[in-house]
Amino acid sequence: xxxxxxxNTIILVGEDCQEWICCDSxxxxxxxxxxxxxxxxxxxxxYQIQRVLPGIDTLLVTVSGQGMVKLAEHWQMQHAGDWVWLxxxxxxxYQLADPDTTTPWxxxxxxxxxxxxxxxxxxxxxxxxxxxxxxxxxxxxxxxxQNPKADQSSTLCCQQLQLLTQRVRQHSMVxxxxxxxxxxxxxxxxxxxxxxxxxxxxxxxxxxxxxxLQHWGHTPKHYLQLLRLRQAAMLLTSTSLSxxxxxxxxxxxxxxxxxxVFKAHYQQPPGLYRRQKHPLFISQPQVN
Numbered sequence: 307x308x309x310x311x312x313x314n315t316i317i318l319v320g321e322d323c324q325e326w327i328c329c330d331s332x333x334x335x336x337x338x339x340x341x342x343x344x345x346x347x348x349x350x351x352x353y354q355i356q357r358v359l360p361g362i363d364t365l366l367v368t369v370s371g372q373g374m375v376k377l378a379e380h381w382q383m384q385h386a387g388d389w390v391w392l393x394x395x396x397x398x399x400y401q402l403a404d405p406d407t408t409t410p411w412x413x414x415x416x417x418x419x420x421x422x423x424x425x426x427x428x429x430x431x432x433x434x435x436x437x438x439x440x441x442x443x444x445x446x447x448x449x450x451x452q453n454p455k456a457d458q459s460s461t462l463c464c465q466q467l468q469l470l471t472q473r474v475r476q477h478s479m480v481x482x483x484x485x486x487x488x489x490x491x492x493x494x495x496x497x498x499x500x501x502x503x504x505x506x507x508x509x510x511x512x513x514x515x516x517x518x519l520q521h522w523g524h525t526p527k528h529y530l531q532l533l534r535l536r537q538a539a540m541l542l543t544s545t546s547l548s549x550x551x552x553x554x555x556x557x558x559x560x561x562x563x564x565x566x567v568f569k570a571h572y573q574q575p576p577g578l579y580r581r582q583k584h585p586l587f588i589s590q591p592q593v594n
Contacts, residue, residue: 323347333451344444348411363418363420367388376397388431392429483521544584549561
């Protein structure tokens with residue numbers, strides 16, 4: 307199926323794609339759980355979605371294979387166990403990562419009425435070990451949809467679906483912080499600002515400040531400095547890099563600033579810290 311409309315909606319579904327779709331018009335129990343549509347897809351060769359759904363939040367969970375989802379201005383690869391939350395009114399864009407691969411992208415997707423999920427108003431992403439269970443539940447629910455007499459079992463199944471998706475999203479506000487921490491650790495030399503950190507986590511500066519205090523016990527700026535100091539301490543005790551090189555690698559503006567901040571935190575300057583902690587320096591006499 308190929309559909310392109312004037313409002314920039316694109317739906318490209320190749321003939322090799324298979325989808326099992328459940329909807330609230332056939333399963334009223336879905337609507338009782340705040341779900342409009344839910345389904346499981348096996349996608350190959352041609353698949354691209356681009357649309358905006360006012361009033362609808364989208365949850366995508368990858369079971370296996372690879373796909374790509376656009377979060378704000380960034381495309382993010384999706385692997386087994388990855389999930390993303392696309393809030394109501396935001397562009398929903400996802401597609402196959404490699405159309406030529408012989409391995410299908412197995413994807414679970416659920417569209418919620420946004421009034422049932424008021425706390426999730428920004429892009430979120432994370433990982434879960436519930437992807438396979440979600441796939442099996444959606445396949446069972448699809449079979450129940452074909453049986454008009456299965457009202458009671460479908461109700462229980464939809465309730466279980468809501469509980470399972472809550473479990474997938476239970477760390478939805480922690481996941482962006484963990485992803486941000488990983489980005490910071492791999493690019494400590496970058497001149498990070500709080501605004502850049504917030505953008506990287508798909509949060510507002512106010513949200514980032516609140517979440518950092520809640521989960522890390524520090525402001526974003528202070529936490530970044532702690533990461534830099536810990537990395538510097540590790541380099542001091544495990545490498546022969548010079549103080550100047552370590553300062554540069556960990557994002558300090560100059561060796562003097564690095565030494566001042568390091569001494570304030572560890573109660574001793576970097577050189578002395580190295581001589582006391584690094585096995586290759588412990589036995590060496592201090593050079594004045």
